[in-house]
Amino acid sequence: MDRLITLVGGTGFVGAALVEHLAHAGWRVRVVSRHPNRAQRLRTLGDVGQISLVQGDVRAPGSILAAMYGADAAVNLVGILDEKGGQHFADVQRGGAGAVAAAAARAGVAALVHVSAIGADAKSDSAYARTKAEGEAAVRAAFAQAAIVRPSLIFGAEDRFTNRFAAMMGLVPAIPVIAADTRFQPVFVQDVAAAIAAALHRPGETFELGGPEVLTMHAIMALIAQAAGQDKPLVDVPALGGRALAAFGFLPGAPLTADQYRLLQKDNIAAAALPGLESLGVAPTPMAAVAGDWLARYRTGGRFAAQA
Numbered sequence: 001m002d003r004l005i006t007l008v009g010g011t012g013f014v015g016a017a018l019v020e021h022l023a024h025a026g027w028r029v030r031v032v033s034r035h036p037n038r039a040q041r042l043r044t045l046g047d048v049g050q051i052s053l054v055q056g057d058v059r060a061p062g063s064i065l066a067a068m069y070g071a072d073a074a075v076n077l078v079g080i081l082d083e084k085g086g087q088h089f090a091d092v093q094r095g096g097a098g099a100v101a102a103a104a105a106r107a108g109v110a111a112l113v114h115v116s117a118i119g120a121d122a123k124s125d126s127a128y129a130r131t132k133a134e135g136e137a138a139v140r141a142a143f144a145q146a147a148i149v150r151p152s153l154i155f156g157a158e159d160r161f162t163n164r165f166a167a168m169m170g171l172v173p174a175i176p177v178i179a180a181d182t183r184f185q186p187v188f189v190q191d192v193a194a195a196i197a198a199a200l201h202r203p204g205e206t207f208e209l210g211g212p213e214v215l216t217m218h219a220i221m222a223l224i225a226q227a228a229g230q231d232k233p234l235v236d237v238p239a240l241g242g243r244a245l246a247a248f249g250f251l252p253g254a255p256l257t258a259d260q261y262r263l264l265q266k267d268n269i270a271a272a273a274l275p276g277l278e279s280l281g282v283a284p285t286p287m288a289a290v291a292g293d294w295l296a297r298y299r300t301g302g303r304f305a306a307q308a
Contacts, residue, residue: 005200006071006109008032008056008064008100009078011039013158014115014151017193018075020045025197032056032067058096061103068107073200075113076100076139081128082257093131098138105143111200112146114139118185118208118268120150126262136206145203149196152210152268153220155287156189157294165221166228166298173232175225178256179264180218180236185210188285191277198280209277210270212284217264220287227292229299 003026010019010031022029023046033039036053043051056063058078068074078100080092097114104112120132139146155162169175187209195209215223221234270276277284 002028003073004028004030004071006030006032006067006074006104008058008067008074008076010075011036011042012077013156013160014154014189014192015077016042016045016158017156017189018077018196019051021190021193021197023047023050028052030054030067030071032064058099059091061099064100065103065106068103068109071104071107071109073111073113074100074104074109075115075196075200077115079115079117079132082260083127089127089131090134093128094134094138097135098142101139101142101146104146111203112139112143113196113199114146114148115196116148116150118150118152118210118270119263119266124262127259128263147199147202147204148206149192149199150206150208150270151192152185152187152208152270154189154192155186155291159189162224162227162291162295165224166230166295169225169228169230169232170298170300175221175230175232175234176237177218177221177234178237178261180216182217182264183214183267183269184217184220185214185269186220186287187211187277188287188290191282191285194282195277195280198282202280206274207276207280208270208274210284211277212286214269215287223288223291224295227288227295229296 005022005027007015007029009015011033019029019031019042029051031042031053034057036055039053045051054067056067058064076097078092078096080087083089101112116132116136119129120136121129122133124130136148192209199207218234218236
């Protein structure tokens, strides 16, 4: 365990999977978080002393620089889906990304992976997508050989997508589906973690990570419903209804901002011209193959009913 990697924003859903993957591969892992005291669970993913937690905030570049010293590699996982709690897209996804890359370069870190998102577009009418693209540009300006990975919709046992909707399905007589025809390429969180680790050895490249299937939002919701044992009708919400829900900032079972609604109007699938999971040596996992492992608990009667 002589290699040290710094993960900025490593306490979230993808971060936890990546911490475990890297620990199993023998890395010492330094996790940077605004609230490291809330992430003690991560220490259990490796051997004693293998995983450390330090305080840092991408909006305070000095804290990130301190966390970079001595590291052989780094990954930036910081991102937000909406602006709340005093956090803003421009500060986190543009300014923060640049701050992480600049700190890595100044500290002499050899390899950097920046996690962005499919749909990053400097001309997008979505602030999320626009600042993701601006963040990529800031990273490359500060650390030219950084690798960039752009996942599609990420799913896994601890996600806030399949779990949130499975829970909602148990409470409503019919399941509303926003942007029913928009296409996604859902990608398993464990595959994303493996791809990020592999991208450390592919400097300067950009990858788009999608699973083995392209599914519409309607098809994804149907898959979630089946895995959760919810035999209820799916109702495609027309565009006017979707815009109204976004205006109120609400979708049954989940928040929906106007910016998120704009994102949902465009397909979210990997570009054929860019390398993906397979080029990184990762075999993509179908959503249907694993979703039942955690969504069975939402069935009436719980997991036992799923096996009956």
